[in-house]
Amino acid sequence: MKKLKIVLLAALCGAVVMSCEKEDATTTENQNNNTMNQVSTGTGGSMAQFTIIGSYLYTVDYKSLKVFLIADPANPELLETINLGVGIETIYPENDHLFIGTQNGVLIYDVTNPRSPEKVSEVDHVTSCDPVIANDHYAIATLRGGTPCNGNLNVLDIIDIEDLSNPILVASRELINPYGLGFSNTNENIVYVCDGYAGLKAYDISNLEMIEEVMFMEELEAIDVIAREDNSLVVLTRQGIYQFDASNATSLVQKSFISIQ
Amino acid sequence: MKKGMSVTALICTLLLAASCGKEKNDEVVQGYKPIYASQDDLTKVDVRADEPLQNPGRIYVYEDYLLVNDQAKGIHIYDNSNQNNPQHLSFIAIPGNMDFSVSGGTLYADNVTDMLIVDITNPAAPAYKSRISNVFPVQQFPDEFGAFECVDPSKGFVIGWEKTELTNPKCFK
Numbered sequence: 001m002k003k004l005k006i007v008l009l010a011a012l013c014g015a016v017v018m019s020c021e022k023e024d025a026t027t028t029e030n031q032n033n034n035t036m037n038q039v040s041t042g043t044g045g046s047m048a049q050f051t052i053i054g055s056y057l058y059t060v061d062y063k064s065l066k067v068f069l070i071a072d073p074a075n076p077e078l079l080e081t082i083n084l085g086v087g088i089e090t091i092y093p094e095n096d097h098l099f100i101g102t103q104n105g106v107l108i109y110d111v112t113n114p115r116s117p118e119k120v121s122e123v124d125h126v127t128s129c130d131p132v133i134a135n136d137h138y139a140i141a142t143l144r145g146g147t148p149c150n151g152n153l154n155v156l157d158i159i160d161i162e163d164l165s166n167p168i169l170v171a172s173r174e175l176i177n178p179y180g181l182g183f184s185n186t187n188e189n190i191v192y193v194c195d196g197y198a199g200l201k202a203y204d205i206s207n208l209e210m211i212e213e214v215m216f217m218e219e220l221e222a223i224d225v226i227a228r229e230d231n232s233l234v235v236l237t238r239q240g241i242y243q244f245d246a247s248n249a250t251s252l253v254q255k256s257f258i259s260i261q
Numbered sequence: 262m263k264k265g266m267s268v269t270a271l272i273c274t275l276l277l278a279a280s281c282g283k284e285k286n287d288e289v290v291q292g293y294k295p296i297y298a299s300q301d302d303l304t305k306v307d308v309r310a311d312e313p314l315q316n317p318g319r320i321y322v323y324e325d326y327l328l329v330n331d332q333a334k335g336i337h338i339y340d341n342s343n344q345n346n347p348q349h350l351s352f353i354a355i356p357g358n359m360d361f362s363v364s365g366g367t368l369y370a371d372n373v374t375d376m377l378i379v380d381i382t383n384p385a386a387p388a389y390k391s392r393i394s395n396v397f398p399v400q401q402f403p404d405e406f407g408a409f410e411c412v413d414p415s416k417g418f419v420i421g422w423e424k425t426e427l428t429n430p431k432c433f434k
Contacts, residue, residue, distance in 0.1 A: 039365040042323030050362040073367035236320045261313035
């Protein structure tokens, strides 16, 4: 017991010290899908710490992944807690996998057996990793630096996940103050990136040798984004919530704005 | 044990302050301070017709509704059937709430250490269903890096953090 305590203590201290070199972790919401039994499930942004796949709700807190069975909504049940260490930030579901953004990188878990997530691989990075999103080919993460205690790295990292057991960092692009991100629904090569006070941006990732900025909305202090199947885009900013028509992925047309008060 | 851990976290943080922070002589800096609640307030969940949106943390789309978390305070529900003109329907006040998900008309949300289950079949009148107690750890430091006001457990439970000006902060992340 005593040993355990010491280990925990060391881990905790490690966490705090680590955080010293890193940047933050606000998070987003995640994503996702309808399911087998026609139960309608919502969609979050990339900063999410809760996500539902079928009858299972997965949550991350700063140190663990939890699995809840919600088949009977009147009586949900905590099935499992998996300790992940420290600095856990976001969770994103894609193709029976969970992509977990942490301050050290990205963890990939297989949830083919939804009750027992199994670790497949991880991508480590020197600085803090904010949210991560994924599709069939790539996992894309943003890293934000810039506070007094940590480095100045602010980047978009593109990770090849064709082989999930061997993810490879294939490209990076410099950013300024990145938070959430999301794939466009109308153009699979377009990724929206919320670059904090530096605005909402879109990048074309069809040529990884030369990732091109194809849209820049400077006035939006963007934090997170949800690209909806109806081609609309919901953008959380420091000033409030915008909705856009994103039929043309790089030329957004504002539909409405809910201001903070 | 839990208390031990909190104290440990605090000590680590203090140690860190020395190792990491630069000397700040009577300096006023931007940072975070804890929002406290008494044990009694923690589980107090209620629904209000109106509540201003102040500090949105998460956005979420469910059917024709847009749900928005107001950090550490609760969840706003908007009728979004007309995206050109979303209408505020209700606000579920949930102390400490930072995240949530919705499936089949049921909302699952964190309420400090608990998982809260709310029926939103009628989003204009959400109804408390149940909770699973003590499933989430309490984070004794803000999400953001930088300076923060050290946690004083005698003031209650930490349910969230708010940005503020700090004079000579002693805790850093």
